[in-house]
Amino acid sequence: MQDNKKEKLFLRLKQYMEIEGVSRYEDEVVAALKENTKDANVEYSRDRMGSLIMTKKDHHSGPKIMLAAHMDEVxxxxxxxxxxxxxxxxxxxxxxxxxxxxxxxxxxxxxxxxxxxxxxxxxxxxxxxxxxxxxxxxxxxxxxxxxxxxxxxxxxxxxxxxxxxxHGETFKLFNPDLVVGKAMDNRAGVTVIDQIINRLKDEKLPNQPYFVGTVQEEVGTRGAKTSVSMIEPDIAFAIDTGASHDTYGAITGVPKLGAGVAINMQDMETMMHPKLVNVLVDLAKKHNIPVYKYVAQGGGTDAAELQYAKGGAFTVCLSIPQRYLHSPLGVASLSDMEALINLMVEFLKVFDQKMLDSIKYQ
Ligand SMILES: [Zn+2]
Missing domain, CATH: 2.40.30.40 (Peptidase M42, domain 2)
Incomplete structure (x- = not known):
């Protein structure tokens, strides 16, 4: 990634991390998301729990694809x-x-x-x-x-x-790809959603994307429950940070910083749709985007609710590995975030009704 592009991503992430918004008090994140996407051809609505739903103007046909990132912090x-x-x-x-x-x-x-x-x-x-x-x-x-x-x-x-x-200050480690800050979980995911919206602003997509900032994930994936019930998506992605295992004394596990998009295959509450995972892996190969699969050994995400969309949704959780989750200072990699942005941009550019039909149960 070019240095100036990386710096822009860092500054956007910093802006979101420095907002104070525990569960039930996400409004400032909503305001920032709206401001930062105001020229990106999206329309906004809120459900009665407070989740922010952003839809792309003039996109009324094709599969409904929901991308959810929770806005609250612990x-x-x-x-x-x-x-x-x-x-x-x-x-x-x-x-x-x-x-x-x-x-x-x-x-x-x-x-x-x-x-x-x-x-x-x-x-x-x-x-x-x-x-x-x-x-x-x-x-x-x-x-x-x-x-x-x-x-x-x-x-x-x-x-x-x-x-x-x-209280956590924002700064970079010796390796400037590694950013430190408060509420990395899940303002990293919020930043990813913001960037996907902005990069697709002039694209005509073969689907109907719903970009959602969910509320109250940290207290039990509550905002995902209400927003998914309104949207009724065919496809749903939870975009969230997940535990990185690359620190001294941590139990062994696959996710680590700087290795790309971590595709969560299953956690305690969700088993991801294998055919949808295959679509992502193929796309990543085609566009040289680093991705890998893992099984989460703890925690859950909005994916747990998204899978229960009316009649079910094909669901995958895409993870940004993070060190020191739920503490004053978390660490994540800008290149992992960039990989996730690129993967979702490429997915939304091509995923049409035909591709949806190809992963449906027969
Ligand atoms: Zn989270």
Missing amino acids: GFAVLDILDNGQVRVVTIGGVWPNVVIGTKAKIITSTNKELYGIFGHTSIHILEREKREKSVNIKDLFVDFGFKDKKEAQSQGIEPGDRIYM
Whole structure:
């Protein structure tokens, strides 16, 4: 990939990662997606859960193809305020509390007041010996905003349910293909959808694409459920980040950074459509796009809901491998994202009724 193209992709990803949007608060991602695709000949609608559905103007025939990327990120919500003014939390989505202790936290209240704090812990000097060996449980986690007592916290508008964000800076590693940032899961997928829309803006496609930013994936693929019920696609792709196995001590597994598009063959909830996978692999070969297959050893994606479109949809999950999922800093590869963009662009250019018929059950 050329350097200037890569830099543009990086800047777009950075913009999306730096938006704060836990499940149920995805509106800023929606606004950015709309702004960034406003010249790309798409029309917008929202379902009543909040998912953003983008359709291509003047495309009313051919297979319905849904590409879904969830817009929400994991985080925390206020559970209650302790008498000493510190705040206990619950997780929004799956977060291992150990990854946040000692890092910066940000609360956004119901009146949009923003304050910074720390995911607190006991200093090692005064930590009981047996606790040093143990991992931190969510029940022990708290956030310290520096309030002197509960009353002061309340006077600042802190209430149960207020959302609390992890804080992660965006930067590149020694290998500039590897980008670090907050909410890589799944703003990397959102960036991919944005780029596919923009690159296809002047193309007349033999299908009806539905580009969807789904809500509330991290709390149970909820937005995919409602949006797929409205669209009733023939074909559905979930575009999401997935665990990369290329770090010290990780269980062995196939996905790694920089090797291209990781085609998820199955996870705990979804088994991908083999003929649709073959179509993708053939296309990738033809266009020299790096792809490989793997079986996910944990986690699930929007694909779990997409497959249950009315009468079923031929479904595949396409994954962007990521290190340090659901923590303040995730790492992904720009060239993996570029490979996924290219694969989907080529797919949408050619996938017509005849190709759909060729993968249908007889
Ligand atoms: Zn995700």
